[in-house]
Structures are given as structure tokens and as C-alpha cells.
């Protein structure tokens with residue numbers, strides 16, 4: 620059930636100078652006798668702090684997010700395809716696209732402006748100027764999100780994508796080398812955000828598949844779909860396409876692993892920009908620079924995203940980390956201390972299971988990294 624409540628919000632200052640200053644100067648020049656009034660300034664100044672608050676009616680959604688109530692009749696529903704700085708490109712349900720600014724009030728309500736609106740959001744938009752035909756609009760309301768990929772970025776929450784079903788974790792076997800701990804961080808982020816993970820090991824043409832069997836076996840045992848693939852040779856692409864069909868999927872991984880290349884292989888007419896051979900040694904550069912929501916012609920949606928260097932979980936306490944390692948579960952109740960953190964304690968059944976190779980030591984090290992909050996390279 621959603622209920623309405625009134626809240627007072629502080630509005631951000633949007634103008635440094637008091638309005639109408641220019642008009643006054645003009646009046647003065649025109650010498651209409653009001654110049655003396657202008658000196659006192661009182662009459663024309665902005666009202667100062669008193670005007671910086673406004674009471675708004677909010678709807679409290681089930682998941683605790685709060686958004687201002689809007690006049691639904693004046694709005695149309697759409698989906699955010701991409702965000703460029705302050706402007707978001709929204710496609711409405713009837714197929715029109717608009718460039719949208721975000722209503723100031725929404726920003727005032729949000730704790731972090733960066734994630735007020737993100738790729739994949741379902742929004743309600745209103746024409747920027749009433750009755751004027753234009754492709755500019757204002758985002759009035761953001762629907763509560765489900766299925767999110769979130770990370771911490773400079774100690775703030777960064778919602779990379781909203782309203783997707785699954786996370787395709789894209790790793791390359793070489794160039795750049797596989798980072799197993801990054802897989803485990805992504806798996807934790809998927810669980811945290813309510814996404815089904817699919818692990819794609821790309822550039823299979825450059826690696827020996829036999830050497831990969833232990834890694835593939837480990838994740839398969841954890842119940843995760845693993846796809847060995849190559850955007851270059853087309854190996855595994857049919858399987859990947861079947862995973863994407865009819866679902867909304869975000870592609871994420873380091874820069875250069877082949878996210879855009881795989882999407883081009885799945886549907887060639889997407890023609891997404893990929894790193895050219897001459898740029899391959901230029902490591903600092905991301906080829907994809909913004910996230911975008913793309914409709915697939917065989918059914919489903921994908922979000923291609925820029926590469927990430929690290930996946931730092933947002934808002935996850937150390938004691939929650941064991942929950943992201945399902946293979947620990949049978950051992951946790953056997954630890955000597957009920958609040959065992961599985962790090963330094965005596966009589967820890969998890970550590971014992973690692974020693975007996977019932978838990979992969981790689982996974983245990985990923986756990987330690989997450990528990991201690993350190994970024995591994």
C-alpha cells in the first residue's frame with residue numbers, strides 16, 4: 620500500500636542574482652521616475668531563506684522510496700535510454716523520444732543527485748512548455764526501481780542501471796587478464812540488486828579451454844550460468860543470445876573485455892563502437908562512454924555500459940558479506956562462535972572447510988577482500 624504524506628523540502632538556490640535586476644536597470648535608464656525605489660531594493664529582491672522551503676505531497680512507495688505526487692493526466696510514461704550530464708533521453712511508451720531535464724524538486728528530495736535518474740528508469744514526463752510542440756520535457760516522477768546494479772563510487776551511491784532482470788558479467792580470459800575476485804564482487808552486487816548473474820568468459824579464441832575447466836566448474840557448481848564465448852569467432856554467441864531473449868540485461872565488466880563487441884556479435888546492426896586495433900594499447904581510454912538502453916530485435920533489452928575498474932559494493936556491512944557466499948552456508952552454523960566472522964577466530968568451520976578444499980580458497984580470499992573492504996588489483 621502506498622500512502623501520502625506532506626514533507627518540507629529545502630530547495631536549492633538556483634539563482635545567484637535577484638531576478639528582474641535587468642528590468643530595473645532598463646527602467647532606470649528610461650527615467651520613468653522609479654529609480655529611487657530601486658535603491659531600497661526590498662520590493663524586488665528574492666525573499667531569501669523563507670522562500671527556500673516548500674511543502675510537497677509525497678507518495679511513500681512500498682520499498683521506501685519517496686517521490687513527489689504528480690498530476691498523472693499531464694504526464695506520459697517513458698523509459699530512460701541514457702543520461703548525458705543533466706539531460707536524460709527518454710522514450711515514451713508510444714515510441715517518441717525526448718530530451719529531459721529533471722524537475723528541481725526531485726533533486727532536492729534525493730540524497731545523491733548523481734543517481735536521481737539513471738538508465739532504465741521508468742519515468743513520467745511533462746512537456747517543457749505547455750502546448751508547444753518540442754522534443755524537450757521535464758522528468759516529473761521516477762517510479763520505484765527493481766533490479767539495480769549499484770556500486771560505491773567516491774563514497775557515494777552510484778546506481779549504474781535500474782529495472783533490469785539480469786547482470787551479464789563480462790570477463791576476458793586475456794587482454795585484459797581475468798580477474799577472478801572481480802567476478803565474486805559482481806556476483807555479490809547481483810545478489811544485492813536482485814539480478815540473475817550470467818558469467819561470460821570472452822576472448823575464448825585466445826585461451827586454452829582445458830585450463831579453464833576448474834574455473835567454469837566452480838561457478839557452475841554455484842548454480843551460475845557460465846558462457847565461454849568469443850566475439851571474434853562467434854563461439855558461444857548463440858547461447859548468449861538465448862540468455863538475452865525476452866529479458867532486460869546489463870553488460871558490465873572492465874574496459875576492453877569486449878562488452879560492445881559481444882553485443883555487436885549478438886545483433887550486428889547495433890554497430891556499437893568498439894576499440895580499434897590501433898587503440899588497444901591505449902589502456903586509459905574507455906570506448907563506451909555512457910550507458911545506454913538498447914532494444915533487441917529478437918526480444919529483450921540490453922544496457923551497454925562503460926568499463927569499470929573496480930566494483931565496490933554500496934551500503935554493505937562486513938557481517939553481511941558471508942550471505943553473498945552461498946557455499947559457506949552449510950558450515951557457518953558449525954563455527955565455535957555464533958558471531959564468527961570467519962577471519963581470525965579459532966574453531967571456524969568455514970576456514971576449516973577451505974583447508975579441506977570443500978570451499979575454493981579463491982572464493983574465500985574474495986570474501987576476505989569484501990569483508991575488509993580492500994580493493995584488490
Ligand SMILES: Nc1nc2c(ncn2[C@@H]2O[C@H](COP(=O)(O)OP(=O)(O)OP(=O)(O)O)[C@@H](O)[C@H]2O)c(=O)[nH]1
Nearest residue numbers: 849850851875876877878879880893894906907926
Ligand atoms: N581476440 C578477441 N578480441 C576481442 C574479442 N572480443 C572483443 N575483442 C577485442 O577487444 C577490444 C575491446 O573490445 P570492446 O568491445 O571495445 O570492449 P568493451 O568491453 O566494450 O570496452 P569499453 O567500452 O571500453 O568498456 C576490441 O579491439 C575488440 O576487437 C574476442 O572474442 N576475441
Ligand SMILES: [Mg+2]
Nearest residue numbers: 878879906907
Ligand atoms: Mg564498450
Ligand SMILES: [Zn+2]
Nearest residue numbers: 954959961967
Ligand atoms: Zn567461522
